[in-house]
Amino acid sequence: MGHDPVRFGIIGCAGIARKLCRAIALAPNATLHALASRSIEKARSFAAANGLSGAVKLYGSYGDVLDDPLVDAVYLPLPTSLRAAWAVSAARKGKHVLLEKPTAVDAAELDRILEACEASGVQFMDGTMWLHHPRTEKMMEIVSDPGRFGELNSINSMSMFTPSGEFFENNIRVKPDLDSLGALGDLGWYCISAFLWAACYKLPSAVSALPDVTRNSAGVILSCSAVLYWGSAHETAATFHCSFLAHVSMDFAIIGSNGSLHLKDFTIPIEEGSASFEFTPGAKFADLHIGWNVKPERVLVPTELPQEALMVREFASLVQGIRNSGCSPERKWPEISRKTQLVLDAVKKSIDGGCILVHL
C-alpha cells in the first residue's frame, strides 16, 4: 500500500482533461480511477474517444466521484465559476485537489477552497504546468545567481494564441457566467505566474492594466495588457500582453544587471522531449560598438516526462506522503496559487477601474 499509486477522479470532460488523462497515465505514481461528466453518455463518449481502460469508473454526476471511497484526489477542469463549489466539496470529502487555473473567479473564492483543504488536511495544487518542467529549475539556477544574473531589472511576457472560430461562440473561456476572466484568466495567469516566479514570489507593490483591453459582445476579455511594479518607487516593471486574437506566442524575457534569459515557449514547450532557453551572460559591446563580445547560449534541458506528467507526479508524491507517511500538505503550492490569484484580481480591478494603479 505504501507505494500504491494515487487514484485520481476527473470531474468534467473539458478538452484539457484529455491532456491530464495522458499525464496521469504517464506519471509512475498515479492512476486514473474515475471520470465524471454531467451525463453518463458524455463520460462514456469521452472514455471511448480517449481510449480509457475499462477499469476506469464512469459517472454521470460530479458528486459520484466525491462519494467514491477509492478516489484519493480529484482533478477539476470545470469552468472557473464552478471551481470553488466543487473544490470545496472535494476537500470536505477528504479528496486532494488538483485545480485548473485560474483557480477561482477571485482570491476570496480561492481562500474558501484553501481553507477547506487546510481543514481537511488535503493537498492543493493548481494546474500551472510550466513550473514543473526541469527547464524552469535550470533557469532559476541562473536567475538566483548574483554573478551570472544579478539584480532583476526588467521582465516582459506574452501569452497568446488564436483559437478556432467556434471558440468565440461556444468555448467556456469566453462566456461571462463560466469564465468571466477570459484571456486574463486563461493566459494572463501564466504571465503573472512567470513574473512572480522571477521575483521569487515577492508580491508586486502595485499593478496597472493598460488601455488596450478588448472584449467580446458579452464583455469577456479577449486581450489585455498590464504592468506589475516592484520597489517603493515602482522602479522595476514587468509588462505582459495576453490575447485570444494573435499568433501563438509564449515569450518570456528576464533581464538582470549581469545577464538575460529569453524563451519563446515558456508555457507549452515546442517539443515534448526537451525544451530550451537562451542565456546571454555578461554581454558587452565590442570596441567601436560594432558587435557583442558573447553570443546568447542555447541551453537545452531534456525531460524524462512531459511537464504535465511531472506536475501529476509531484502532486501524487505529496499525496502519497500525506496518505502513507503522515506528512503535512506542502504549503508552497497553495501559496503560489494565492499570490497569482491576488495579482490577477488586482489586474482585473485595474481594468474595471479604467487602468487605475492598484496597490497590493
Added chain:
Amino acid sequence: MGHDPVRFGIIGCAGIARKLCRAIALAPNATLHALASRSIEKARSFAAANGLSGAVKLYGSYGDVLDDPLVDAVYLPLPTSLRAAWAVSAARKGKHVLLEKPTAVDAAELDRILEACEASGVQFMDGTMWLHHPRTEKMMEIVSDPGRFGELNSINSMSMFTPSGEFFENNIRVKPDLDSLGALGDLGWYCISAFLWAACYKLPSAVSALPDVTRNSAGVILSCSAVLYWGSAHETAATFHCSFLAHVSMDFAIIGSNGSLHLKDFTIPIEEGSASFEFTPGAKFADLHIGWNVKPERVLVPTELPQEALMVREFASLVQGIRNSGCSPERKWPEISRKTQLVLDAVKKSIDGGCILVHL
C-alpha cells in the same frame, strides 16, 4: 566628378565618431575630408588614435569645417543640445547633414533643422543605423505580407546596456545641459524607431510613460518605460523599456495574427558579417496542446558592409544624386526622423506629467 566620393567633415570627436570614421572609410562612395574638435590638439589626438590618413584636414573649430568648400556633407555627433545650432549652420552653408540621434532636444528644434535643410536643398538623415541593415529589409518583407504575418497585434522592445562607472559622472549622455533626454534619447529612440517601422510609420494615437522612471541626481533619465497605442480604442500596444542600468539587451518582438518575429540584437547585431532573426510562421498547438506544429525559423541575413557603412553609403548616394544629377533630397529620411522625434517628445511629456496619456 560624377562618381567622385562624397567628402565628409566630422564635427566633434565623440566616441561614436570613431565608428563613423571607419564607416566612411568602408563606404565605397564616401571619403573623410575633414575633422574638427573644439581644439586642434583634440583633433590631432583623435586622428592619431584612430589612424586617420594625413590627408584628412584637422580643424580646431567646428565652424572651419563648414567654411571648407571641399566638404560636401557633415556628420554631427555633438551632444544633443548642440545639434540644432550646428546642423542649421551646416545646412545654410550648403552642407548635407547626417545627424546623430536623438536628432534634437524636441521636435520644434528638429523642425528648424529640417527647414534649413529644405531651404538649402541638402539631404538630411539621422544616424539610426539598424534601419540600413539588410536584415531590416528582410523582416519587412515578412511583416508586410498579410499571409505570413497578418495584422500587427503586439510589439515589445528593450534597449539597454550598462556603461562603465565613469559614464555616470562624465558622459554627455547623462548631463542635463548636454543630453537632457538621457536614456530615452539615446536608447528609447531605437525602440520608438522600431515601433514606427513596424507600423509602417503610422503615428500612434497616444503614448504613455510608465511610472518606473529612474533619474540621476541631475534629473537626467537613466531608465524608463513607455507604451505606444494605435487604433481608436488604443487596441494595439507597443511597450518598451530603455535603460543605462541593465545587461545589454536589444530585444524586438513583433507579433501578428499569423506569425511572429523575434530578435535580440536589433540595434547592434551580435556579429558584423551577418545578422539573424527568428520567424515563427503559422504556429498552432499540437493535439492535446503538448507541443507546437512548427519551430521558429532562424533567418540569417549576410551583409556585405556593416550597417553603419550601409547608412553612409545610402546617404552619400543621395548626396551624389543631388550634387551630380540634380535630384531632390529624399524626403523619406527626414520624415522618419521627425515622426520618431515627435513620439519621443510625447513620451517625455508623459514622463514630465506623471505618466499622463499624451495624444498625438
